[in-house]
Amino acid sequence: MKRFMLVLLCLLPASPAFAGGPVKLDLNATYGATSFHTQGAMAFAELAKKYSGGSVDITVHPGGSLGFKGAELLKVVKDGQVPMSDILMGVVAGSEKVFGISSLPRLVGNFKQARQLYDASKPLYEKAAAKWNQKFLYAAPWPPSGLVTKGAVNSVADLKNLKTRTYDKNGANFLRSLGGSPVSLPWGEVYSSLRTGMIDSVLTSAESAKNGKFWEVLDHFKDINYAFPLNMVTINLDYWKALSKDQQQAMLKAAAETENNQWANSESRTVEALKVIQQHKIAVSKADAALNKALDAAAAKIIADFRKGLKPSAQAVLDRFAR
Known part of the structure:
Protein backbone atom coordinates (compact mmCIF):
# COMPACT_ATOMS: atom_id res chain seq x y z
CA MET A 1 0.00 0.00 0.00
CA LYS A 2 2.86 2.34 0.88
CA ARG A 3 4.58 1.80 -2.49
CA PHE A 4 1.28 2.36 -4.31
CA MET A 5 0.83 5.71 -2.61
CA LEU A 6 4.38 6.73 -3.54
CA VAL A 7 3.75 5.80 -7.16
CA LEU A 8 0.45 7.69 -7.12
CA LEU A 9 2.12 10.79 -5.74
CA CYS A 10 4.71 10.65 -8.52
CA LEU A 11 2.00 10.35 -11.14
CA LEU A 12 -0.26 13.13 -9.89
CA PRO A 13 1.62 16.03 -11.55
CA ALA A 14 0.93 14.49 -14.96
CA SER A 15 -2.82 14.78 -14.57
CA PRO A 16 -4.69 17.85 -15.91
CA ALA A 17 -5.53 19.02 -12.40
CA PHE A 18 -1.81 19.35 -11.67
CA ALA A 19 -0.75 20.67 -15.06
CA GLY A 20 1.05 23.61 -13.48
CA GLY A 21 3.86 21.49 -12.00
CA PRO A 22 6.49 19.41 -13.76
CA VAL A 23 6.34 15.62 -13.84
CA LYS A 24 9.40 14.35 -11.98
CA LEU A 25 10.79 10.98 -13.07
CA ASP A 26 13.83 9.02 -11.89
CA LEU A 27 15.93 7.19 -14.51
CA ASN A 28 18.17 4.40 -13.25
CA ALA A 29 21.56 4.12 -14.97
CA THR A 30 23.78 1.15 -14.23
CA TYR A 31 27.01 2.69 -15.46
CA GLY A 32 28.95 5.65 -14.07
CA ALA A 33 28.42 9.31 -14.93
CA THR A 34 31.20 9.32 -17.54
CA SER A 35 29.91 6.21 -19.32
CA PHE A 36 28.79 6.56 -22.93
CA HIS A 37 25.25 5.33 -22.25
CA THR A 38 24.79 7.30 -19.03
CA GLN A 39 25.82 10.45 -20.88
CA GLY A 40 23.23 9.56 -23.52
CA ALA A 41 20.55 9.20 -20.84
CA MET A 42 21.51 12.60 -19.42
CA ALA A 43 21.29 14.18 -22.88
CA PHE A 44 17.86 12.55 -23.32
CA ALA A 45 16.69 14.01 -20.00
CA GLU A 46 17.80 17.49 -21.07
CA LEU A 47 16.01 17.19 -24.42
CA ALA A 48 12.83 15.87 -22.80
CA LYS A 49 12.81 18.87 -20.47
CA LYS A 50 13.45 21.25 -23.38
CA TYR A 51 10.82 19.82 -25.72
CA SER A 52 8.20 19.57 -22.96
CA GLY A 53 8.71 23.19 -21.96
CA GLY A 54 10.03 22.06 -18.60
CA SER A 55 6.97 19.96 -17.76
CA VAL A 56 8.95 16.68 -17.80
CA ASP A 57 11.86 16.67 -15.37
CA ILE A 58 13.96 13.49 -15.51
CA THR A 59 16.74 12.87 -12.97
CA VAL A 60 19.37 10.34 -14.08
CA HIS A 61 20.95 8.30 -11.27
CA PRO A 62 24.34 6.96 -12.46
CA GLY A 63 26.32 3.99 -11.21
CA GLY A 64 23.34 1.94 -10.08
CA SER A 65 22.99 4.31 -7.13
CA LEU A 66 19.30 3.46 -6.77
CA GLY A 67 20.31 -0.12 -6.02
CA PHE A 68 19.01 -1.70 -9.22
CA LYS A 69 21.29 -3.52 -11.66
CA GLY A 70 21.50 -6.33 -14.16
CA ALA A 71 18.97 -9.04 -14.90
CA GLU A 72 16.38 -7.64 -12.45
CA LEU A 73 15.84 -4.41 -14.36
CA LEU A 74 12.92 -5.53 -16.55
CA LYS A 75 10.96 -6.55 -13.46
CA VAL A 76 12.04 -3.45 -11.53
CA VAL A 77 10.60 -1.12 -14.19
CA LYS A 78 7.57 -3.38 -14.76
CA ASP A 79 6.65 -3.14 -11.09
CA GLY A 80 7.24 0.61 -10.95
CA GLN A 81 10.05 0.38 -8.39
CA VAL A 82 11.77 2.90 -10.63
CA PRO A 83 9.92 4.75 -13.42
CA MET A 84 12.66 4.49 -16.04
CA SER A 85 15.94 2.67 -16.62
CA ASP A 86 18.84 2.32 -19.00
CA ILE A 87 19.21 -1.44 -19.59
CA LEU A 88 21.90 -3.54 -21.29
CA MET A 89 19.54 -5.65 -23.37
CA GLY A 90 21.56 -8.86 -23.44
CA VAL A 91 21.58 -8.99 -19.65
CA VAL A 92 17.76 -9.26 -19.53
CA ALA A 93 17.53 -11.77 -22.39
CA GLY A 94 16.89 -14.49 -19.82
CA SER A 95 13.57 -12.80 -19.09
CA GLU A 96 12.71 -11.83 -22.68
CA LYS A 97 14.71 -13.67 -25.30
CA VAL A 98 14.48 -11.20 -28.20
CA PHE A 99 16.44 -8.67 -26.15
CA GLY A 100 19.47 -10.91 -26.73
CA ILE A 101 19.55 -10.45 -30.50
CA SER A 102 22.06 -7.58 -30.57
CA SER A 103 24.53 -9.45 -28.37
CA LEU A 104 24.65 -12.51 -30.62
CA PRO A 105 28.17 -13.03 -31.96
CA ARG A 106 29.20 -12.01 -35.47
CA LEU A 107 25.70 -11.25 -36.78
CA VAL A 108 26.90 -7.95 -38.23
CA GLY A 109 30.29 -6.59 -39.18
CA ASN A 110 29.94 -2.80 -39.09
CA PHE A 111 27.77 0.04 -37.80
CA LYS A 112 25.66 0.23 -40.95
CA GLN A 113 24.70 -3.43 -40.63
CA ALA A 114 24.19 -3.04 -36.88
CA ARG A 115 21.68 -0.22 -37.53
CA GLN A 116 19.90 -2.35 -40.12
CA LEU A 117 19.66 -5.19 -37.59
CA TYR A 118 18.29 -2.77 -34.99
CA ASP A 119 15.69 -1.32 -37.36
CA ALA A 120 14.55 -4.84 -38.28
CA SER A 121 14.37 -5.89 -34.62
CA LYS A 122 12.85 -2.73 -33.14
CA PRO A 123 9.20 -3.84 -33.55
CA LEU A 124 10.10 -7.01 -31.61
CA TYR A 125 11.72 -4.94 -28.87
CA GLU A 126 8.72 -2.63 -28.62
CA LYS A 127 6.33 -5.56 -28.32
CA ALA A 128 8.51 -7.29 -25.73
CA ALA A 129 8.77 -4.10 -23.65
CA ALA A 130 4.98 -3.70 -23.71
CA LYS A 131 4.64 -7.27 -22.47
CA TRP A 132 6.71 -6.16 -19.48
CA ASN A 133 4.51 -3.09 -18.88
CA GLN A 134 7.02 -0.71 -20.47
CA LYS A 135 7.25 1.78 -23.31
CA PHE A 136 10.41 1.29 -25.38
CA LEU A 137 11.91 4.74 -25.96
CA TYR A 138 15.25 4.27 -27.68
CA ALA A 139 18.32 2.07 -27.98
CA ALA A 140 21.92 2.56 -29.06
CA PRO A 141 24.95 0.29 -29.40
CA TRP A 142 28.11 0.00 -27.43
CA PRO A 143 31.16 0.29 -29.66
CA PRO A 144 31.88 -3.19 -31.11
CA PHE A 228 27.34 -4.38 -31.25
CA PRO A 229 25.32 -4.90 -28.03
CA LEU A 230 22.49 -2.47 -27.36
CA ASN A 231 21.40 -0.53 -24.32
CA MET A 232 17.76 0.56 -24.23
CA VAL A 233 15.84 3.11 -22.20
CA THR A 234 12.29 2.23 -21.19
CA ILE A 235 9.58 3.79 -19.04
CA ASN A 236 6.93 2.04 -16.98
CA LEU A 237 3.65 2.10 -18.94
CA ASP A 238 1.62 3.40 -16.00
CA TYR A 239 3.90 6.42 -15.77
CA TRP A 240 3.84 6.80 -19.55
CA LYS A 241 0.04 6.76 -19.76
CA ALA A 242 -0.19 9.35 -16.99
CA LEU A 243 1.68 11.85 -19.18
CA SER A 244 -0.27 14.23 -21.39
CA LYS A 245 -0.18 13.70 -25.16
CA ASP A 246 2.10 16.73 -25.51
CA GLN A 247 4.47 15.36 -22.90
CA GLN A 248 4.54 11.98 -24.61
CA GLN A 249 5.32 13.61 -27.95
CA ALA A 250 8.12 15.61 -26.32
CA MET A 251 9.58 12.42 -24.86
CA LEU A 252 9.39 10.62 -28.21
CA LYS A 253 11.06 13.54 -29.98
CA ALA A 254 13.84 13.56 -27.38
CA ALA A 255 14.20 9.78 -27.66
CA ALA A 256 14.52 9.82 -31.47
CA GLU A 257 17.12 12.59 -31.36
CA THR A 258 19.09 10.87 -28.61
CA GLU A 259 19.01 7.59 -30.46
CA ASN A 260 20.46 9.08 -33.65
CA ASN A 261 23.08 11.02 -31.71
CA GLN A 262 24.13 7.96 -29.71
CA TRP A 263 24.53 5.84 -32.83
CA ALA A 264 26.75 8.49 -34.38
CA ASN A 265 28.67 8.96 -31.11
CA SER A 266 29.27 5.24 -30.76
CA GLU A 267 30.87 5.09 -34.19
CA SER A 268 33.01 8.20 -33.71
CA ARG A 269 34.12 7.04 -30.25
CA THR A 270 35.23 3.72 -31.72
CA VAL A 271 37.48 5.45 -34.24
CA GLU A 272 38.91 7.76 -31.59
CA ALA A 273 39.39 4.98 -29.02
CA LEU A 274 41.33 2.82 -31.48
CA LYS A 275 43.68 5.76 -32.08
CA VAL A 276 44.14 6.37 -28.35
Missing part, protein backbone atom coordinates in the same frame (compact mmCIF):
# COMPACT_ATOMS: atom_id res chain seq x y z
CA SER A 145 33.41 -5.80 -28.86
CA GLY A 146 36.90 -7.15 -29.55
CA LEU A 147 39.52 -9.07 -27.61
CA VAL A 148 42.00 -7.14 -25.46
CA THR A 149 44.80 -9.51 -24.51
CA LYS A 150 48.30 -10.06 -23.18
CA GLY A 151 50.09 -11.30 -26.26
CA ALA A 152 48.81 -11.54 -29.80
CA VAL A 153 45.81 -13.65 -30.81
CA ASN A 154 46.36 -14.70 -34.40
CA SER A 155 44.82 -18.17 -34.41
CA VAL A 156 42.42 -20.41 -32.50
CA ALA A 157 45.43 -21.96 -30.79
CA ASP A 158 46.17 -18.59 -29.19
CA LEU A 159 42.73 -18.64 -27.55
CA LYS A 160 43.33 -21.92 -25.75
CA ASN A 161 43.00 -21.50 -21.97
CA LEU A 162 42.82 -17.71 -22.34
CA LYS A 163 41.17 -16.41 -19.16
CA THR A 164 38.78 -13.84 -20.60
CA ARG A 165 36.27 -11.66 -18.80
CA THR A 166 33.00 -11.80 -20.76
CA TYR A 167 29.84 -9.75 -20.26
CA ASP A 168 27.15 -12.35 -21.01
CA LYS A 169 26.43 -16.05 -21.51
CA ASN A 170 26.83 -15.85 -25.29
CA GLY A 171 30.36 -14.52 -24.97
CA ALA A 172 31.24 -17.19 -22.44
CA ASN A 173 29.91 -20.00 -24.62
CA PHE A 174 31.56 -18.52 -27.72
CA LEU A 175 35.04 -18.44 -26.19
CA ARG A 176 34.62 -21.75 -24.40
CA SER A 177 33.85 -23.43 -27.74
CA LEU A 178 37.13 -22.01 -29.07
CA GLY A 179 39.13 -23.44 -26.17
CA GLY A 180 39.13 -20.36 -23.95
CA SER A 181 38.35 -20.09 -20.24
CA PRO A 182 35.71 -17.37 -19.84
CA VAL A 183 35.31 -15.64 -16.47
CA SER A 184 32.32 -13.69 -15.18
CA LEU A 185 33.27 -10.59 -13.21
CA PRO A 186 31.71 -7.24 -12.31
CA TRP A 187 33.27 -4.49 -14.41
CA GLY A 188 34.67 -2.81 -11.33
CA GLU A 189 36.85 -5.86 -10.62
CA VAL A 190 38.30 -6.26 -14.12
CA TYR A 191 41.37 -4.04 -13.83
CA SER A 192 42.49 -5.48 -10.49
CA SER A 193 41.91 -9.01 -11.80
CA LEU A 194 44.15 -8.25 -14.77
CA ARG A 195 46.78 -6.95 -12.37
CA THR A 196 46.72 -10.08 -10.24
CA GLY A 197 46.56 -12.51 -13.18
CA MET A 198 43.11 -13.83 -12.31
CA ILE A 199 42.29 -13.01 -15.93
CA ASP A 200 44.56 -12.19 -18.85
CA SER A 201 42.10 -10.77 -21.40
CA VAL A 202 38.77 -9.01 -21.78
CA LEU A 203 36.01 -9.25 -24.39
CA THR A 204 35.10 -5.58 -24.69
CA SER A 205 35.27 -2.51 -26.91
CA ALA A 206 38.20 -0.26 -27.71
CA GLU A 207 36.23 2.47 -25.93
CA SER A 208 36.16 0.46 -22.70
CA ALA A 209 39.83 -0.47 -23.13
CA LYS A 210 40.61 3.23 -23.40
CA ASN A 211 38.47 4.19 -20.38
CA GLY A 212 39.98 1.37 -18.32
CA LYS A 213 43.57 2.30 -19.29
CA PHE A 214 44.12 -1.32 -20.23
CA TRP A 215 47.43 -0.44 -21.85
CA GLU A 216 48.84 -0.58 -18.34
CA VAL A 217 48.15 -4.33 -18.17
CA LEU A 218 47.44 -5.54 -21.74
CA ASP A 219 49.13 -5.00 -25.09
CA HIS A 220 46.94 -6.28 -27.96
CA PHE A 221 43.45 -5.59 -29.33
CA LYS A 222 42.00 -8.00 -31.88
CA ASP A 223 39.30 -6.15 -33.80
CA ILE A 224 36.84 -9.00 -34.45
CA ASN A 225 33.51 -7.08 -34.42
CA TYR A 226 32.20 -9.72 -32.03
CA ALA A 227 28.94 -7.83 -31.42
CA ILE A 277 44.95 2.78 -27.40
CA GLN A 278 47.41 2.55 -30.29
CA GLN A 279 49.10 5.71 -29.06
CA HIS A 280 49.52 3.91 -25.73
CA LYS A 281 51.25 0.97 -27.44
CA ILE A 282 48.34 -1.46 -27.70
CA ALA A 283 48.77 -3.23 -31.03
CA VAL A 284 45.50 -3.26 -33.02
CA SER A 285 44.91 -5.92 -35.67
CA LYS A 286 42.11 -7.68 -37.52
CA ALA A 287 41.53 -11.42 -37.82
CA ASP A 288 42.83 -13.16 -40.92
CA ALA A 289 40.68 -15.43 -43.11
CA ALA A 290 41.46 -18.60 -41.13
CA LEU A 291 40.65 -17.05 -37.75
CA ASN A 292 37.51 -15.40 -39.13
CA LYS A 293 36.30 -18.76 -40.40
CA ALA A 294 36.80 -20.32 -36.96
CA LEU A 295 35.07 -17.40 -35.24
CA ASP A 296 32.09 -17.60 -37.60
CA ALA A 297 31.78 -21.35 -37.01
CA ALA A 298 31.72 -20.82 -33.25
CA ALA A 299 29.21 -18.00 -33.63
CA ALA A 300 26.93 -20.14 -35.80
CA LYS A 301 26.57 -22.64 -32.96
CA ILE A 302 25.56 -19.89 -30.51
CA ILE A 303 23.03 -18.47 -32.97
CA ALA A 304 21.58 -21.92 -33.73
CA ASP A 305 21.05 -22.52 -30.03
CA PHE A 306 19.50 -19.07 -29.60
CA ARG A 307 16.97 -19.82 -32.34
CA LYS A 308 15.35 -22.58 -30.30
CA GLY A 309 11.91 -21.46 -29.17
CA LEU A 310 12.00 -18.15 -31.04
CA LYS A 311 8.83 -16.93 -32.69
CA PRO A 312 8.73 -16.77 -36.53
CA SER A 313 9.07 -12.97 -36.53
CA ALA A 314 12.39 -13.19 -34.67
CA GLN A 315 13.51 -16.15 -36.77
CA ALA A 316 12.94 -14.04 -39.88
CA VAL A 317 15.26 -11.33 -38.54
CA LEU A 318 18.02 -13.84 -37.91
CA ASP A 319 17.51 -15.33 -41.37
CA ARG A 320 18.35 -11.93 -42.85
CA PHE A 321 21.56 -11.40 -40.93
CA ALA A 322 23.09 -14.73 -39.86
CA ARG A 323 26.12 -15.65 -41.95
Whole structure:
Protein backbone atom coordinates (compact mmCIF):
# COMPACT_ATOMS: atom_id res chain seq x y z
CA MET A 1 0.00 0.00 0.00
CA LYS A 2 2.86 2.34 0.88
CA ARG A 3 4.58 1.80 -2.49
CA PHE A 4 1.28 2.36 -4.31
CA MET A 5 0.83 5.71 -2.61
CA LEU A 6 4.38 6.73 -3.54
CA VAL A 7 3.75 5.80 -7.16
CA LEU A 8 0.45 7.69 -7.12
CA LEU A 9 2.12 10.79 -5.74
CA CYS A 10 4.71 10.65 -8.52
CA LEU A 11 2.00 10.35 -11.14
CA LEU A 12 -0.26 13.13 -9.89
CA PRO A 13 1.62 16.03 -11.55
CA ALA A 14 0.93 14.49 -14.96
CA SER A 15 -2.82 14.78 -14.57
CA PRO A 16 -4.69 17.85 -15.91
CA ALA A 17 -5.53 19.02 -12.40
CA PHE A 18 -1.81 19.35 -11.67
CA ALA A 19 -0.75 20.67 -15.06
CA GLY A 20 1.05 23.61 -13.48
CA GLY A 21 3.86 21.49 -12.00
CA PRO A 22 6.49 19.41 -13.76
CA VAL A 23 6.34 15.62 -13.84
CA LYS A 24 9.40 14.35 -11.98
CA LEU A 25 10.79 10.98 -13.07
CA ASP A 26 13.83 9.02 -11.89
CA LEU A 27 15.93 7.19 -14.51
CA ASN A 28 18.17 4.40 -13.25
CA ALA A 29 21.56 4.12 -14.97
CA THR A 30 23.78 1.15 -14.23
CA TYR A 31 27.01 2.69 -15.46
CA GLY A 32 28.95 5.65 -14.07
CA ALA A 33 28.42 9.31 -14.93
CA THR A 34 31.20 9.32 -17.54
CA SER A 35 29.91 6.21 -19.32
CA PHE A 36 28.79 6.56 -22.93
CA HIS A 37 25.25 5.33 -22.25
CA THR A 38 24.79 7.30 -19.03
CA GLN A 39 25.82 10.45 -20.88
CA GLY A 40 23.23 9.56 -23.52
CA ALA A 41 20.55 9.20 -20.84
CA MET A 42 21.51 12.60 -19.42
CA ALA A 43 21.29 14.18 -22.88
CA PHE A 44 17.86 12.55 -23.32
CA ALA A 45 16.69 14.01 -20.00
CA GLU A 46 17.80 17.49 -21.07
CA LEU A 47 16.01 17.19 -24.42
CA ALA A 48 12.83 15.87 -22.80
CA LYS A 49 12.81 18.87 -20.47
CA LYS A 50 13.45 21.25 -23.38
CA TYR A 51 10.82 19.82 -25.72
CA SER A 52 8.20 19.57 -22.96
CA GLY A 53 8.71 23.19 -21.96
CA GLY A 54 10.03 22.06 -18.60
CA SER A 55 6.97 19.96 -17.76
CA VAL A 56 8.95 16.68 -17.80
CA ASP A 57 11.86 16.67 -15.37
CA ILE A 58 13.96 13.49 -15.51
CA THR A 59 16.74 12.87 -12.97
CA VAL A 60 19.37 10.34 -14.08
CA HIS A 61 20.95 8.30 -11.27
CA PRO A 62 24.34 6.96 -12.46
CA GLY A 63 26.32 3.99 -11.21
CA GLY A 64 23.34 1.94 -10.08
CA SER A 65 22.99 4.31 -7.13
CA LEU A 66 19.30 3.46 -6.77
CA GLY A 67 20.31 -0.12 -6.02
CA PHE A 68 19.01 -1.70 -9.22
CA LYS A 69 21.29 -3.52 -11.66
CA GLY A 70 21.50 -6.33 -14.16
CA ALA A 71 18.97 -9.04 -14.90
CA GLU A 72 16.38 -7.64 -12.45
CA LEU A 73 15.84 -4.41 -14.36
CA LEU A 74 12.92 -5.53 -16.55
CA LYS A 75 10.96 -6.55 -13.46
CA VAL A 76 12.04 -3.45 -11.53
CA VAL A 77 10.60 -1.12 -14.19
CA LYS A 78 7.57 -3.38 -14.76
CA ASP A 79 6.65 -3.14 -11.09
CA GLY A 80 7.24 0.61 -10.95
CA GLN A 81 10.05 0.38 -8.39
CA VAL A 82 11.77 2.90 -10.63
CA PRO A 83 9.92 4.75 -13.42
CA MET A 84 12.66 4.49 -16.04
CA SER A 85 15.94 2.67 -16.62
CA ASP A 86 18.84 2.32 -19.00
CA ILE A 87 19.21 -1.44 -19.59
CA LEU A 88 21.90 -3.54 -21.29
CA MET A 89 19.54 -5.65 -23.37
CA GLY A 90 21.56 -8.86 -23.44
CA VAL A 91 21.58 -8.99 -19.65
CA VAL A 92 17.76 -9.26 -19.53
CA ALA A 93 17.53 -11.77 -22.39
CA GLY A 94 16.89 -14.49 -19.82
CA SER A 95 13.57 -12.80 -19.09
CA GLU A 96 12.71 -11.83 -22.68
CA LYS A 97 14.71 -13.67 -25.30
CA VAL A 98 14.48 -11.20 -28.20
CA PHE A 99 16.44 -8.67 -26.15
CA GLY A 100 19.47 -10.91 -26.73
CA ILE A 101 19.55 -10.45 -30.50
CA SER A 102 22.06 -7.58 -30.57
CA SER A 103 24.53 -9.45 -28.37
CA LEU A 104 24.65 -12.51 -30.62
CA PRO A 105 28.17 -13.03 -31.96
CA ARG A 106 29.20 -12.01 -35.47
CA LEU A 107 25.70 -11.25 -36.78
CA VAL A 108 26.90 -7.95 -38.23
CA GLY A 109 30.29 -6.59 -39.18
CA ASN A 110 29.94 -2.80 -39.09
CA PHE A 111 27.77 0.04 -37.80
CA LYS A 112 25.66 0.23 -40.95
CA GLN A 113 24.70 -3.43 -40.63
CA ALA A 114 24.19 -3.04 -36.88
CA ARG A 115 21.68 -0.22 -37.53
CA GLN A 116 19.90 -2.35 -40.12
CA LEU A 117 19.66 -5.19 -37.59
CA TYR A 118 18.29 -2.77 -34.99
CA ASP A 119 15.69 -1.32 -37.36
CA ALA A 120 14.55 -4.84 -38.28
CA SER A 121 14.37 -5.89 -34.62
CA LYS A 122 12.85 -2.73 -33.14
CA PRO A 123 9.20 -3.84 -33.55
CA LEU A 124 10.10 -7.01 -31.61
CA TYR A 125 11.72 -4.94 -28.87
CA GLU A 126 8.72 -2.63 -28.62
CA LYS A 127 6.33 -5.56 -28.32
CA ALA A 128 8.51 -7.29 -25.73
CA ALA A 129 8.77 -4.10 -23.65
CA ALA A 130 4.98 -3.70 -23.71
CA LYS A 131 4.64 -7.27 -22.47
CA TRP A 132 6.71 -6.16 -19.48
CA ASN A 133 4.51 -3.09 -18.88
CA GLN A 134 7.02 -0.71 -20.47
CA LYS A 135 7.25 1.78 -23.31
CA PHE A 136 10.41 1.29 -25.38
CA LEU A 137 11.91 4.74 -25.96
CA TYR A 138 15.25 4.27 -27.68
CA ALA A 139 18.32 2.07 -27.98
CA ALA A 140 21.92 2.56 -29.06
CA PRO A 141 24.95 0.29 -29.40
CA TRP A 142 28.11 0.00 -27.43
CA PRO A 143 31.16 0.29 -29.66
CA PRO A 144 31.88 -3.19 -31.11
CA SER A 145 33.41 -5.80 -28.86
CA GLY A 146 36.90 -7.15 -29.55
CA LEU A 147 39.52 -9.07 -27.61
CA VAL A 148 42.00 -7.14 -25.46
CA THR A 149 44.80 -9.51 -24.51
CA LYS A 150 48.30 -10.06 -23.18
CA GLY A 151 50.09 -11.30 -26.26
CA ALA A 152 48.81 -11.54 -29.80
CA VAL A 153 45.81 -13.65 -30.81
CA ASN A 154 46.36 -14.70 -34.40
CA SER A 155 44.82 -18.17 -34.41
CA VAL A 156 42.42 -20.41 -32.50
CA ALA A 157 45.43 -21.96 -30.79
CA ASP A 158 46.17 -18.59 -29.19
CA LEU A 159 42.73 -18.64 -27.55
CA LYS A 160 43.33 -21.92 -25.75
CA ASN A 161 43.00 -21.50 -21.97
CA LEU A 162 42.82 -17.71 -22.34
CA LYS A 163 41.17 -16.41 -19.16
CA THR A 164 38.78 -13.84 -20.60
CA ARG A 165 36.27 -11.66 -18.80
CA THR A 166 33.00 -11.80 -20.76
CA TYR A 167 29.84 -9.75 -20.26
CA ASP A 168 27.15 -12.35 -21.01
CA LYS A 169 26.43 -16.05 -21.51
CA ASN A 170 26.83 -15.85 -25.29
CA GLY A 171 30.36 -14.52 -24.97
CA ALA A 172 31.24 -17.19 -22.44
CA ASN A 173 29.91 -20.00 -24.62
CA PHE A 174 31.56 -18.52 -27.72
CA LEU A 175 35.04 -18.44 -26.19
CA ARG A 176 34.62 -21.75 -24.40
CA SER A 177 33.85 -23.43 -27.74
CA LEU A 178 37.13 -22.01 -29.07
CA GLY A 179 39.13 -23.44 -26.17
CA GLY A 180 39.13 -20.36 -23.95
CA SER A 181 38.35 -20.09 -20.24
CA PRO A 182 35.71 -17.37 -19.84
CA VAL A 183 35.31 -15.64 -16.47
CA SER A 184 32.32 -13.69 -15.18
CA LEU A 185 33.27 -10.59 -13.21
CA PRO A 186 31.71 -7.24 -12.31
CA TRP A 187 33.27 -4.49 -14.41
CA GLY A 188 34.67 -2.81 -11.33
CA GLU A 189 36.85 -5.86 -10.62
CA VAL A 190 38.30 -6.26 -14.12
CA TYR A 191 41.37 -4.04 -13.83
CA SER A 192 42.49 -5.48 -10.49
CA SER A 193 41.91 -9.01 -11.80
CA LEU A 194 44.15 -8.25 -14.77
CA ARG A 195 46.78 -6.95 -12.37
CA THR A 196 46.72 -10.08 -10.24
CA GLY A 197 46.56 -12.51 -13.18
CA MET A 198 43.11 -13.83 -12.31
CA ILE A 199 42.29 -13.01 -15.93
CA ASP A 200 44.56 -12.19 -18.85
CA SER A 201 42.10 -10.77 -21.40
CA VAL A 202 38.77 -9.01 -21.78
CA LEU A 203 36.01 -9.25 -24.39
CA THR A 204 35.10 -5.58 -24.69
CA SER A 205 35.27 -2.51 -26.91
CA ALA A 206 38.20 -0.26 -27.71
CA GLU A 207 36.23 2.47 -25.93
CA SER A 208 36.16 0.46 -22.70
CA ALA A 209 39.83 -0.47 -23.13
CA LYS A 210 40.61 3.23 -23.40
CA ASN A 211 38.47 4.19 -20.38
CA GLY A 212 39.98 1.37 -18.32
CA LYS A 213 43.57 2.30 -19.29
CA PHE A 214 44.12 -1.32 -20.23
CA TRP A 215 47.43 -0.44 -21.85
CA GLU A 216 48.84 -0.58 -18.34
CA VAL A 217 48.15 -4.33 -18.17
CA LEU A 218 47.44 -5.54 -21.74
CA ASP A 219 49.13 -5.00 -25.09
CA HIS A 220 46.94 -6.28 -27.96
CA PHE A 221 43.45 -5.59 -29.33
CA LYS A 222 42.00 -8.00 -31.88
CA ASP A 223 39.30 -6.15 -33.80
CA ILE A 224 36.84 -9.00 -34.45
CA ASN A 225 33.51 -7.08 -34.42
CA TYR A 226 32.20 -9.72 -32.03
CA ALA A 227 28.94 -7.83 -31.42
CA PHE A 228 27.34 -4.38 -31.25
CA PRO A 229 25.32 -4.90 -28.03
CA LEU A 230 22.49 -2.47 -27.36
CA ASN A 231 21.40 -0.53 -24.32
CA MET A 232 17.76 0.56 -24.23
CA VAL A 233 15.84 3.11 -22.20
CA THR A 234 12.29 2.23 -21.19
CA ILE A 235 9.58 3.79 -19.04
CA ASN A 236 6.93 2.04 -16.98
CA LEU A 237 3.65 2.10 -18.94
CA ASP A 238 1.62 3.40 -16.00
CA TYR A 239 3.90 6.42 -15.77
CA TRP A 240 3.84 6.80 -19.55
CA LYS A 241 0.04 6.76 -19.76
CA ALA A 242 -0.19 9.35 -16.99
CA LEU A 243 1.68 11.85 -19.18
CA SER A 244 -0.27 14.23 -21.39
CA LYS A 245 -0.18 13.70 -25.16
CA ASP A 246 2.10 16.73 -25.51
CA GLN A 247 4.47 15.36 -22.90
CA GLN A 248 4.54 11.98 -24.61
CA GLN A 249 5.32 13.61 -27.95
CA ALA A 250 8.12 15.61 -26.32
CA MET A 251 9.58 12.42 -24.86
CA LEU A 252 9.39 10.62 -28.21
CA LYS A 253 11.06 13.54 -29.98
CA ALA A 254 13.84 13.56 -27.38
CA ALA A 255 14.20 9.78 -27.66
CA ALA A 256 14.52 9.82 -31.47
CA GLU A 257 17.12 12.59 -31.36
CA THR A 258 19.09 10.87 -28.61
CA GLU A 259 19.01 7.59 -30.46
CA ASN A 260 20.46 9.08 -33.65
CA ASN A 261 23.08 11.02 -31.71
CA GLN A 262 24.13 7.96 -29.71
CA TRP A 263 24.53 5.84 -32.83
CA ALA A 264 26.75 8.49 -34.38
CA ASN A 265 28.67 8.96 -31.11
CA SER A 266 29.27 5.24 -30.76
CA GLU A 267 30.87 5.09 -34.19
CA SER A 268 33.01 8.20 -33.71
CA ARG A 269 34.12 7.04 -30.25
CA THR A 270 35.23 3.72 -31.72
CA VAL A 271 37.48 5.45 -34.24
CA GLU A 272 38.91 7.76 -31.59
CA ALA A 273 39.39 4.98 -29.02
CA LEU A 274 41.33 2.82 -31.48
CA LYS A 275 43.68 5.76 -32.08
CA VAL A 276 44.14 6.37 -28.35
CA ILE A 277 44.95 2.78 -27.40
CA GLN A 278 47.41 2.55 -30.29
CA GLN A 279 49.10 5.71 -29.06
CA HIS A 280 49.52 3.91 -25.73
CA LYS A 281 51.25 0.97 -27.44
CA ILE A 282 48.34 -1.46 -27.70
CA ALA A 283 48.77 -3.23 -31.03
CA VAL A 284 45.50 -3.26 -33.02
CA SER A 285 44.91 -5.92 -35.67
CA LYS A 286 42.11 -7.68 -37.52
CA ALA A 287 41.53 -11.42 -37.82
CA ASP A 288 42.83 -13.16 -40.92
CA ALA A 289 40.68 -15.43 -43.11
CA ALA A 290 41.46 -18.60 -41.13
CA LEU A 291 40.65 -17.05 -37.75
CA ASN A 292 37.51 -15.40 -39.13
CA LYS A 293 36.30 -18.76 -40.40
CA ALA A 294 36.80 -20.32 -36.96
CA LEU A 295 35.07 -17.40 -35.24
CA ASP A 296 32.09 -17.60 -37.60
CA ALA A 297 31.78 -21.35 -37.01
CA ALA A 298 31.72 -20.82 -33.25
CA ALA A 299 29.21 -18.00 -33.63
CA ALA A 300 26.93 -20.14 -35.80
CA LYS A 301 26.57 -22.64 -32.96
CA ILE A 302 25.56 -19.89 -30.51
CA ILE A 303 23.03 -18.47 -32.97
CA ALA A 304 21.58 -21.92 -33.73
CA ASP A 305 21.05 -22.52 -30.03
CA PHE A 306 19.50 -19.07 -29.60
CA ARG A 307 16.97 -19.82 -32.34
CA LYS A 308 15.35 -22.58 -30.30
CA GLY A 309 11.91 -21.46 -29.17
CA LEU A 310 12.00 -18.15 -31.04
CA LYS A 311 8.83 -16.93 -32.69
CA PRO A 312 8.73 -16.77 -36.53
CA SER A 313 9.07 -12.97 -36.53
CA ALA A 314 12.39 -13.19 -34.67
CA GLN A 315 13.51 -16.15 -36.77
CA ALA A 316 12.94 -14.04 -39.88
CA VAL A 317 15.26 -11.33 -38.54
CA LEU A 318 18.02 -13.84 -37.91
CA ASP A 319 17.51 -15.33 -41.37
CA ARG A 320 18.35 -11.93 -42.85
CA PHE A 321 21.56 -11.40 -40.93
CA ALA A 322 23.09 -14.73 -39.86
CA ARG A 323 26.12 -15.65 -41.95
